[in-house]
Amino acid sequence: MADERNNDIEETTIKGVNGPITGWLDGHTILVGLMAYPIRHTMSPTMHNNAFAKLGLNGAYLCFEIDNEKLPGAIDAIRTLDMRGSNVSMPNKKKVIPYLDKLDKTSQMCDAVNTIVNDHGVLTGYTTDGMGWLRSLNKDGQDVKGKVITLAGAGGAATPIAVTASLSGAKEIRIFNLNDDKWEQAVKNVDTINKETDCVATVHHLEDREDFKKSIAESDIYCDATSVGMNPLQDQTLVDDPSWFHEDMVVSDTVYAPRKTKLMEVAEKAGVKHIYNGIGMMIEQGAAAFKLWTGKEMPTDYIQEIMD
C-alpha cells in the first residue's frame, strides 16, 4: 500500500524558468503519467517534460504513486481524464495487463508492460525497455541482426532485451542466470523466444564459469542485465578477467549509476572498442514511449546533455 502523501503544494527550486509560462500548461495540455511505487527517485519527468518543451508540444508528464491496490482506479483514470497514456513501473508491470485492451507482440512475449497508449479509450500496452537497449546500440552503428549474444540476467531489464533482440534478427541468445528466483523466468524466456521467433535461445547456469567464459568468447555481444555493478553491488562484476573479452565485440552494461561500472573497466582493459553503460537504454526507452504518445522523435542528444 502506498504511503499517504501530503498533498500540500511545497516550495521547490524551479530551474530554467525565466519568465511567464505561456502556451504550455494551459487548458489544452495533454497529460501523460508514470504509475509506480516507489516513484520519487525517477528521472522520467525531467526527460519527457524537457522533450515536450523543446519540441513545443503541449504535453505534461507527471508521477503518480500507484501500488497494486490503487492500480485499477488509476487505469480507469487514464480513460476518464483522457490522458494520452502512461508509463508503468514496479510493482505494476505485470499486474496492469488484465486492465488493458490490447498488447503489442513484445509485451505479450515479456508478459509485462511499461508503456500504455490511450487511443480514444482503447488502451494498448507496450514494452519499450528492450527497444531502448537496441536503439542505444543502433545509434552507435551496432546491430543485433545475425549476431550471437550472451545475456546475463532474466529480470525486468533482461527479459525485454532478450525478446526485442530475438524479434530484431539476433541469430542466437544464450541466457545465463543464477539458480535464484529469476531462473524460472530465464527458462520461460528461452521457451517463448524459441516458439515465437527464428532466433535460437538457450538457458545456462551462471554458476558454470567455464560455460560462461566459452559463451562470451564465441559471442558478438555480451550484455549484463543483472543487478551486479549497481548499488549495493557496485564494486562487483560477473567478468573480472579481461582475457574473456575480444576487442571486436560489444560489451553492454544496463547499469547507469555509476556511469562507469567495474564490468566496463574490465572491458576497457581488454581493449573492447564498443562499451556501453545503461544511460542510452534509459533515454531511448523513454524516446520509444515518447514516439508512441506523440508520433515525434525525442531530441535525445539534448535530453542526454540534461541528464548527464
Ligand code: NAD
Ligand atoms: P530484477 O530484480 O528484475 O532482476 C535482477 C537480475 O539480476 C536477475 O536476473 C537476477 O538473477 C540477477 N542477479 C541479482 N543478483 C545477482 C548476483 N549477485 N549475481 C548474478 N546475478 C544476479 O532487476 P532489473 O529491473 O532487471 O534490473 C537489473 C539491472 O538492470 C539493474 O542493474 C538495473 O540498474 C538495470 N536496469 C537498467 C535500465 C535502463 O534503462 N538502463 C532499466 C531497468 C533496469
